[in-house]
Amino acid sequence: MQNYAQLTEELKARSIKPSLQRLLLLNYMHTCHTHPTVEQIYADLAAQGHALSKATVYNTLTLFVQKGLLRVVNLDRSEARYDVLACDHGHFVCECCGAIYDEPIDFDKLNLIFPEAGSVNQRDLFYRGVCKRCLSKE
Amino acid sequence: MQNYAQLTEELKARSIKPSLQRLLLLNYMHTCHTHPTVEQIYADLAAQGHALSKATVYNTLTLFVQKGLLRVVNLDRSEARYDVLACDHGHFVCECCGAIYDEPIDFDKLNLIFPEAGSVNQRDLFYRGVCKRCLSKE
DNA sequence: TTATTGTTTAGAACGATTCTAAGTTAAATC
DNA sequence: GATTTAACTTAGAATCGTTCTAAACAATAA
Structure with missing residues (x-):
């Protein structure tokens, strides 16, 4: 994982406790410049050897959206997509x-x-x- | 139903066969200026004594969107909303x-x-x- | 009439998401 | 360090909007 300290700070700045799972997800979202679905995120992290549960992916993304780190993109009715807020x-x-x-x-x-x-x-x-x-x- | 002939024409212009159900739905969408969900449309029509099946509501709205009469509004992840194309x-x-x-x-x-x-x-x-x-x- | 084609329907199936309740970890207090 | 407390993660069940299926029905053509 890149910029461990920086990611930790980014979470703390929004009063989010920097657990391993949250750091992994935030790192993933920072390095991925597509607009991934939960399924894609879950699969990619699993492929990298980080098998978070799907519930954690859902929970964490929702938390990040609430705290203003990400936004949800509702392109269509099927799956939600997530976008880093640039x-x-x-x-x-x-x-x-x-x-x-x-x-x-x-x-x-x-x-x-x-x-x-x-x-x-x-x-x-x-x-x-x-x-x-x-x-x-x- | 208002403007029966006009609604019929509007459907024919898009090569949609003007069945009773389709006319009812088109009429509903024209007179309703909110952005209703399938559930709202279904309930309102039922309350007016027009008990279409929910499958027909789904099928017909999808058809209207394909033919350019309506558009889908994806406000959030829950229910689709439908909008007359003005x-x-x-x-x-x-x-x-x-x-x-x-x-x-x-x-x-x-x-x-x-x-x-x-x-x-x-x-x-x-x-x-x-x-x-x-x-x-x- | 008899095909043929298109439309509507109820209910089953599907799939993304949320909920639940238990398990785990981490911090806080004794 | 042991114990309590709170927060986080997890697997699987439940939910719910939507789509699919297969049968019934209607309209039109031959």
């Missing part, structure tokens, strides 16, 4: 192959104000379509 | 009471281009936070 970015999802692409965006350009909104905590943007690779295959 | 609008979701508010938006202002995107078919935007009503209650 700078604001939008997602493009290929309806054909399922690939996900990120692109930084500046929400402020929209000048979007919801009169009913008291406070805004999160902003998500999704484009859906067909990626160039799939389009060229047809 | 002009582009964003959603604000209150994390406290679950209320959903719409606001028209112009995506073009973002100047957002995904280099990997061949074609874009749908654009969704979600803000999450606490609505004014909930904020004032705290």
Whole structure:
């Protein structure tokens, strides 16, 4: 595991006790730049010899989301995906192959104000379509 | 049911055979300006004396989405919500009471281009936070 | 009428997620 | 160091939204 001390600090800063399982998961999410599902995370960690229980994967990811370390990406109805919270970015999802692409965006350009909104905590943007690779295959 | 002929035309225009169940559902979605779940739709129609089977509600909504009459809104992991396709609008979701508010938006202002995107078919935007009503209650 | 095709239906099956209750670890107190 | 306490992890059961299946039904064509 890389940056053990740094990961520990990151957890402590959010008042999360740095157990081995939590450090493994946080490390995984930091090094993985896709948008993995629980199943993928569970399988990858198991393949690396870290057999956490699936319940722990669920519990920990939920905790991280609550504490603001990750966010859930609801691309479709099937499985939740998890995303490290970097700078604001939008997602493009290929309806054909399922690939996900990120692109930084500046929400402020929209000048979007919801009169009913008291406070805004999160902003998500999704484009859906067909990626160039799939389009060229047809 | 209102505008029987008009609803029939709307279905035929998308080459959907206008069965009674489909007309009922389309009519419901046109008159309902919330973002209902399958359960809500099913219960409301039953209360109006139209007891479609739940399978038909699922099948028909899926068909309407495929044919471009509705879109699915994946606010969270629990239940899918359905939305009539009007002009582009964003959603604000209150994390406290679950209320959903719409606001028209112009995506073009973002100047957002995904280099990997061949074609874009749908654009969704979600803000999450606490609505004014909930904020004032705290 | 007899096929043929499409639609609806109830209930079973599925699968992602949550719950439960027991086991384990780690810190706190004596 | 032993004992209590609280927090964390775990396997498996339970839940629940959704999909599947196979039969019934309706509409149309031959």
